[in-house]
Amino acid sequence: MIALDKRPNPSALYATLSPFIALALTLIAGVILFLAIGKSPAAALYAYFIEPLTEGWSLHELAVKATPLILIGAGLCIAFLSGNWNIGAEGQLVMGAIAGALVPVLMPEFRNILTLPLMLCLGMLGGALWASVPGLLKAKFGTSEILTSLMLVYVAQLFLDWLVRGPWRDPAGYNFPQTVRFSPEATMPAIDYASGRAHWGFGIAIIVALALWYMLARTRRGFSLRVTGQSPRAARFGGFSPGRTTMFAFLLSGALAGLAGIIEVSGAIGQLRPTISPGYGFTAIIVAFLGRLNPAGAILAGLVLALSYLGGEAAQITLGVSDKIARVFQGMILFFVLGCDTLINYRIRLKGASVSGTAAVTPAATVGPEQKRDIDAAAGAVPEAGRHA
Amino acid sequence: MLSVEGLTKRFGTLVANDAVDLVITPGEIHALLGENGAGKSTFVKMLFGSLRPDAGIIRWEGQPVSIHTPAEARALGIGMVFQHFSLFEALTAGENIALAFEGGGTGHGAIGQKAREVSETYGLPIDPDALVGELSVGERQRIEIVRCLMQDPKLIILDEPTSVLTPQEAEKLFETLERLKGEGRSVLYISHRLDEVRRLCDRATVLRHGKVVTHCTPSEETASSLAAMMVGEEVEGFSRTASSNHASARAVLRLNGLSLPAASPFAVPLKNVDLTVPAGMVIGIAGVAGNGQGELFEAVSGEVLQNDAGMVAIDGTDAGQMDIEGRRALGAAFVPEERLGHGAAPAMPLTDNLFLSRHGTDSGSFTGTLGNILKGKLKTVAAHISATMDVRKGAPDPHASALSGGNLQKFLVGRELDREPLLIVVNQPTWGVDAGAAARIRGALAEVARRGGAVLAISQDLDELFEIADAIAVMHHGRMSKPIPIEDATREKIGLLMGGADPDHTELDEVQI
Numbered sequence: 001m002i003a004l005d006k007r008p009n010p011s012a013l014y015a016t017l018s019p020f021i022a023l024a025l026t027l028i029a030g031v032i033l034f035l036a037i038g039k040s041p042a043a044a045l046y047a048y049f050i051e052p053l054t055e056g057w058s059l060h061e062l063a064v065k066a067t068p069l070i071l072i073g074a075g076l077c078i079a080f081l082s083g084n085w086n087i088g089a090e091g092q093l094v095m096g097a098i099a100g101a102l103v104p105v106l107m108p109e110f111r112n113i114l115t116l117p118l119m120l121c122l123g124m125l126g127g128a129l130w131a132s133v134p135g136l137l138k139a140k141f142g143t144s145e146i147l148t149s150l151m152l153v154y155v156a157q158l159f160l161d162w163l164v165r166g167p168w169r170d171p172a173g174y175n176f177p178q179t180v181r182f183s184p185e186a187t188m189p190a191i192d193y194a195s196g197r198a199h200w201g202f203g204i205a206i207i208v209a210l211a212l213w214y215m216l217a218r219t220r221r222g223f224s225l226r227v228t229g230q231s232p233r234a235a236r237f238g239g240f241s242p243g244r245t246t247m248f249a250f251l252l253s254g255a256l257a258g259l260a261g262i263i264e265v266s267g268a269i270g271q272l273r274p275t276i277s278p279g280y281g282f283t284a285i286i287v288a289f290l291g292r293l294n295p296a297g298a299i300l301a302g303l304v305l306a307l308s309y310l311g312g313e314a315a316q317i318t319l320g321v322s323d324k325i326a327r328v329f330q331g332m333i334l335f336f337v338l339g340c341d342t343l344i345n346y347r348i349r350l351k352g353a354s355v356s357g358t359a360a361v362t363p364a365a366t367v368g369p370e371q372k373r374d375i376d377a378a379a380g381a382v383p384e385a386g387r388h389a
Numbered sequence: 390m391l392s393v394e395g396l397t398k399r400f401g402t403l404v405a406n407d408a409v410d411l412v413i414t415p416g417e418i419h420a421l422l423g424e425n426g427a428g429k430s431t432f433v434k435m436l437f438g439s440l441r442p443d444a445g446i447i448r449w450e451g452q453p454v455s456i457h458t459p460a461e462a463r464a465l466g467i468g469m470v471f472q473h474f475s476l477f478e479a480l481t482a483g484e485n486i487a488l489a490f491e492g493g494g495t496g497h498g499a500i501g502q503k504a505r506e507v508s509e510t511y512g513l514p515i516d517p518d519a520l521v522g523e524l525s526v527g528e529r530q531r532i533e534i535v536r537c538l539m540q541d542p543k544l545i546i547l548d549e550p551t552s553v554l555t556p557q558e559a560e561k562l563f564e565t566l567e568r569l570k571g572e573g574r575s576v577l578y579i580s581h582r583l584d585e586v587r588r589l590c591d592r593a594t595v596l597r598h599g600k601v602v603t604h605c606t607p608s609e610e611t612a613s614s615l616a617a618m619m620v621g622e623e624v625e626g627f628s629r630t631a632s633s634n635h636a637s638a639r640a641v642l643r644l645n646g647l648s649l650p651a652a653s654p655f656a657v658p659l660k661n662v663d664l665t666v667p668a669g670m671v672i673g674i675a676g677v678a679g680n681g682q683g684e685l686f687e688a689v690s691g692e693v694l695q696n697d698a699g700m701v702a703i704d705g706t707d708a709g710q711m712d713i714e715g716r717r718a719l720g721a722a723f724v725p726e727e728r729l730g731h732g733a734a735p736a737m738p739l740t741d742n743l744f745l746s747r748h749g750t751d752s753g754s755f756t757g758t759l760g761n762i763l764k765g766k767l768k769t770v771a772a773h774i775s776a777t778m779d780v781r782k783g784a785p786d787p788h789a790s791a792l793s794g795g796n797l798q799k800f801l802v803g804r805e806l807d808r809e810p811l812l813i814v815v816n817q818p819t820w821g822v823d824a825g826a827a828a829r830i831r832g833a834l835a836e837v838a839r840r841g842g843a844v845l846a847i848s849q850d851l852d853e854l855f856e857i858a859d860a861i862a863v864m865h866h867g868r869m870s871k872p873i874p875i876e877d878a879t880r881e882k883i884g885l886l887m888g889g890a891d892p893d894h895t896e897l898d899e900v901q902i
Contacts, residue, residue: 008400218761218762219756219759219760219761219762220744220748220756220760220761220762221760223741223744223748223762226737227734227737227741227745230734230735230736230737231730231733231734231735231736231737233727233730233731234730234731234732234733234734234745235734236692236713237690237692237713237723237725237731237732237745237746238713238745238746238748239712239713239714239717239746239748239749241712
């Protein structure tokens with residue numbers, strides 16, 4: 001049997017290096033993968049990771065794809081750090097896009113300088129409302145937010161599907177399942193029309209991520225989030241209500257996912273379609289972890305994951321491999337980051353066959369505090385075990 | 390029987406055990422004395438196979454042995470009763486005992502039979518069918534001891550066994566130990582209760598900073614000479630000053646019929662607790678662990694709210710519906726039992742932990758207009774607290790978990806006292822704290838009362854309560870006795886109440902404060 005023992009003093013150096021080690025391991029695994037399917041690893045990795053960075057238009061694409069990843073990833077950092085496992089950002093993105101699109105779809109005549117700001121606000125509101133459902137369920141009833149937030153993703157996606165095929169379908173759209181195209185006033189302006197598609201949403205994402213970093217590191221609100229995630233009981237002793245923290249984390253991360261959604265449709269797509277995201281809400285989970293749950297780190301991590309999307313498209317064209325390869329790389333990154341973090345905090349020990357006769361029975365000692373916190377997080381609010389167990 | 394030579398264990402740069410020598414002869418009760426962090430636990434873990442020594446020899450009955458696992462230790466004949474029990478609360482006593490023998494080929498019936506024999510032989514009554522979750526701590530300890538004795542050990546290691554017992558229960562334990570000694574079994578007895586050690590133990594080994602200070606015969610020493618060996622300096626006894634006249638003092642904390650249902654199957658419900666803590670006084674709450682003290686603390690602190698606002702009044706204001714911040718704003722301060730994870734966040738620096746309980750009461754001084762934390766101010770105040778309370782630390786602003794228990798507790802008490810609170814409620818103020826730090830903390834608490842503040846001190850340590858309290862009330866099964874003025878309190882009276890004597894049907898009833 002394999003057991004994980006908590007290390008008394010996890011190395012701070014390795015904790016910092018962990019995302020880089022994970023990226024290196026991902027590349028190595030990538031080499032093996034390409035060898036296995038008979039492609040030249042050098043050419044493949046070049047096409048995947050370098051080529052997209054060599055041309056101006058593809059740098060624009062990188063910014064377009066990084067925008068939602070950074071916005072959502074930075075919000076998820078806040079949620080995860082405070083022990084709130086919001087897995088449903090994809091659904092909150094969709095609901096934010098729908099709420100923001102209320103203006104251009106239902107009030108196409110409302111076209112002035114306030115159009116876009118109103119859409120962005122509605123987008124945040126939509127994402128926050130959708131996230132408030134798992135937040136409330138957790139705060140009031142101790143429901144596992146992992147399940148509820150995830151399940152609401154599919155509800156949101158099907159709702160969007162129904163809207164664009166039904167009531168919101170563009171009557172002049174040749175029966176395609178999509179809404180009217182947004183007016184110029186309802187479109188996120190591009191940074192530089194001449195060179196590519198990148199829009200000011202990227203700037204918003206950077207500013208939001210830096211603001212969240214400041215809040216988390218330097219303010220009382222940020223302190224309450226950190227201490228709640230690290231030590232819930234101490235947080236309660238400090239007067240920070242766990243329910244309020246949960247609500248704040250869900251509302252904030254949901255609002256940012258919603259903002260990412262409306263920015264994506266108003267900046268990159270220009271209308272609502274049945275599918276508006278290639279899974280940004282899920283990929284942002286990887287962004288948050290690769291960025292060390294630090295909103296500023298999420299900027300870099302967002303760019304890396306955006307590259308994995310671009311590389312996937314490039315590999316499809318240059319190498320003729322499936323674009324699912326992007327998913328494989330994203331999965332490997334998350335796997336290796338979490339693997340590195342686990343090995344930094346825990347030591348693997350092989351246990352021999354169970355000790356016969358008088359094996360020590362230590363119910364309290366088998367679950368370390370870290371694991372316990374994870375289990376608590378996974379299982380919702382589990383009442384604290386008796387201290388004298 | 391057992392001899393240890395030069396046993397050494399290092400954790401990084403820290404030498405937890407430095408060439409420790411010790412000899413235990415058959416039929417001897419040997420005390421292992423030392424402050425918190427002196428290396429007692431490390432030593433015992435090496436004997437019991439939970440830790441591997443870096444150097445040194447363990448000889449068992451003359452033969453050098455290396456003990457890799459607790460199972461090997463048991464096979465040699467070494468048994469251990471831990472301070473924190475390893476029992477499943479949802480199983481019965483008998484099932485818990487049988488679990489330890491699972492796979493040994495003996496059936497449940499045989500084990501039950503043997504358990505009964507052992508418990509009768511040694512005067513350790515247990516009910517095999519009782520759910521452990523419903524048993525007192527003393528009863529749980531008996532299960533652990535019976536389980537240990539069923540393996541017929543030649544050496545029994547007991548880690549702080551009396552810290553959870555009433556004086557009467559402790560007496561019974563001593564009788565059992567004497568009987569074991571009479572059979573030629575040896576006992577390694579870990580304690581910091583010096584009176585106990587002097588009475589019970591034949592010889593003692595004193596550890597300080599991982600080294601053996603001396604081997605001595607406790608009965609020839611005084612409690613203060615033993616304490617001096619442990620601490621390395623004469624411990625300045627805390628001296629009580631006559632309590633001020635408190636007849637007319639206003640009630641700073643008043644509990645009016647405080648009741649609280651149990652939050653979980655193994656929690657203790659509070660039943661109609663009445664108590665008044667007047668200004669200028671220290672009220673002590675005695676009781677065996679697990680009789681509702683933790684629940685009382687959380688109810689008074691506001692971590693758990695009351696149904697009726699009048700159940701808890703702080704300085705005349707009904708506070709039962711206020712959260713902990715609201716109660717702090719009324720002038721109350723709190724120090725919980727668990728330092729790491731409750732009173733402090735382990736992985737956060739001291740400045741953050743200062744902010745933890747002071748962000749509301751000192752909002753103007755620690756946060757700017759944007760809610761931004763003023764680190765510089767926190768550092769200044771943290772340094773001031775560290776200096777006032779003599780907090781010894783390796784770095785200017787270390788993580789809470791990097792401090793020893795005593796130093797962290799000094800910081801946590803100092804954190805609250807620095808506010809000059811009207812009321813301080815503290816649970817187990819010196820639990821697991823070395824003698825020097827304990828004296829300092831007790832002095833600081835008494836100082837609050839002298840300045841006119843009120844102190845509610847919940848403690849399992851009767852010596853401590855007799856030292857600092859002006860009156861002692863006792864909790865048992867979630868009920869609270871009337872406070873007994875210290876002049877009338879005796880260990881016997883308090884002990885009886887701790888054991889569950891009905892306070893309403895004893896002469897104690899007439900004692901009024």
